[in-house]
Amino acid sequence: MAGLTGRMSTVVKAKVSKLLDRAEDPAETLDYSYSKQVEQLQNVKKGIADVVTAKKRLQMQEKSLQQSVVKLDTQARQALSAGNEELARTALERKNVAQTELQGLDTQVTELEDQQQKLTDSEQKLRAKIEAFRTKKEVIKAQYSAAEAQVRISEAATGVGEQMADVGLAMQRAVDKTENMKARADAVSELEAAGTFEDITQLGSGEDDIDRQLKQLSSQPEVDDELAKMKGELGTQPGGLGQGGAGEAPQIASGGAGGDSEQSSSASSESGQT
Secondary structure, eight states: OHHHHHHHHHHHHHHHHHHHHHHOOHHHHHHHHHHHHHHHHHHHHHHHHHHHHHHHHHHHHHHHHHHHHHHHHHHHHHHHHTTOHHHHHHHHHHHHHHHHHHHHHHHHHHHHHHHHHHHHHHHHHHHHHHHHHHHHHHHHHHHHHHHHHHHHHHHHHHTOSHHHHHHHHHHHHHHHHHHHHHHHHHHHHHHHHTTOSOOTTSOSOOOOHHHHHHHHHHHHHHHHHHHHHHHHHHHHSTTTTTSOOTTTHHHHHTTOHHHHHHHHHHHHHHHHHO
């Protein structure tokens, strides 16, 4: 179970890392880093201001103590001149305490000045570093933008980009559909020319050309037999050839030249027998 949990955690972290990598914009990352460095510089400046403020306070206390030392020394001299040795002693004791505090303030002021100098040096170094980073940041952003544009142009020209690949697939599908439709149109035209298809919108028996040709071939012997029978009947009737009416002559004539020759031969034969 522990192994499965660890594996799931690794997969989730990998997925999240991949998503973050896709979402991360180098230009935004550089700008954010620059802003954080500027923020650090502001904090250093604030620290320097705090040190200077503390030094100024100590210097003000130092000045006040110096004035107290001078005042107490004057008061001790005046008391001693007045013959009040005890009061002079008290004034000198206070003067010694003030001088001791003054020495301590001098030490603290010196330490604050050293700290101020270190912070000032650090601030100058950090400022120079941030300025160099800003220049480098702009160069990197320009290079990244140029590279990104070059990649997009190359992908568009070669068709390997994701969007161009989708467009290429869509175009290929359109070409395939067009080719299939052209092939289908040619096939329908060929089958229609061969008489395979019939017009389902036309009323009638629905026979095609092949059916009509086959039907004509099967009916041709029946027509020939009926015509021969008709010729024989017309030849056996008395005066069948010479006395036929105006309406019958076209029917005999419609038999063709071969039919007239056969009827003449029959008439000659019947005359000889009589």
